[in-house]
Amino acid sequence: MATPRPAGGLVVAGYDGSPASQRALAWAAAVTHALGDALKIVHAVRLVPSRQGYAVRPLSPSLETVAETLVGAPSMWAGRPLARSRVRAVHAFGGPAEELVDASMTADLVVLGTRGHGRARSALMGSVSSAVAAHAYCPVVVLHERERHESSAVHEVPVPGPGREVVCALTPGDDEEHTARIERIVSSAATVASGCSAPLRLVTVRPATGAPKTPGTKGVSYAVGSLAVRHPGLRVTVETLHGDPVVTLARSTRAAGLLVIGAPHEGGVGAVLAGSPAHRIVHDASCPVMLVH
Incomplete structure (x- = not known):
């Protein structure tokens, strides 16, 4: 068996409630557990017009629910639970690319999903992942949303292991x-x-x-x-x-x-x-x- 590196690193996962971001978070959580790192979930908050002015666009599932899922390991999360002290979820008021690049300054790895399909559609919807990959201070992992592939569940993501090189x-x-x-x-x-x-x-x-x-x-x-x-x-x-x-x-x-x-x-x-x-x-x-x- 390979000798693991010392624990204590940080994996940052971008989350916006989309299937692509849920797949990315599932991958990040599994690798975080394997590496013995901490996990920081970042949601770049988007404001939408409301009667009171502007409000935060709701997430489904919410950021808080997602964090609790990862430490409690209920049925929707098939992986091993992470230690509560090693999971942090934050709302960041800014553009997703800028916030993830900023977070990468103290991270060992940034993980995010992309929803692009065709080449032109990828340019419009995948520009965030492209910008983060180009400007991040650490390696960046990108996953597509599940409907592009055979997997039928968010947690069924290909994670490195003895059977996956x-x-x-x-x-x-x-x-x-x-x-x-x-x-x-x-x-x-x-x-x-x-x-x-x-x-x-x-x-x-x-x-x-x-x-x-x-x-x-x-x-x-x-x-x-x-x-x-x-x-x-x-x-x-x-x-x-x-x-x-x-x-x-x-x-x-x-x-x-x-x-x-x-x-x-x-x-x-x-x-x-x-x-x-x-x-x-x-x-x-x-x-x-x-x-x-």
Whole structure:
């Protein structure tokens, strides 16, 4: 079994009452329990017109109900209960992207849902997740709402574990900046895999035969070599696949608990419509996707 990291970290989950945010919260709660971290649930409050001026738009289920559910483990929450002292729910008066980015300054992981479906619809409804992924100070995990996939219940989300691997997608490259980025991506993937007792698969996708030659894999080799020291019990495999990166990764991670990739440097509507590989993977993957700078 992999040696877990010391407990004491913080996972932040964005919540707005939508099915997508409920799936994200279920995933965050399960991983929080596995890592021994604390969970902070953030609801960015939206004000709506009322007879008295403005009022807070109600949530269903409410933020308070959700927090009690996670510590009490009733039927609607199938996971293990979290310690009451490790769960905090807060209302934040501001835009959801700005509030989650602010929360990421003290977090180890931010988890949120996205409701985008088509490419243009993703730009309008998924711009929050795009902006958070681009500007957060820690890795960000994005989950789609359940109707996109076969799962029929909010708590039936693919969570890393002995039967669900963590897949880490790496791009070849030998310069120092790229090597450092690969190291951060692999380290983030290994932390979750180790804490959840999940196997880790490192994947490099190369173009099909006939495409221009890609750079070397010095950064990948260095990152793999450091895993044995930091996570001695972690099961690690290395694989090279060929084809279109987005299509290949989406196809090969259908049964995974998490796909880890490099984060884009820009967020918002324009970035999603531009169709960067990272945004395409988030849109097309059926498992949760972690984005790491």
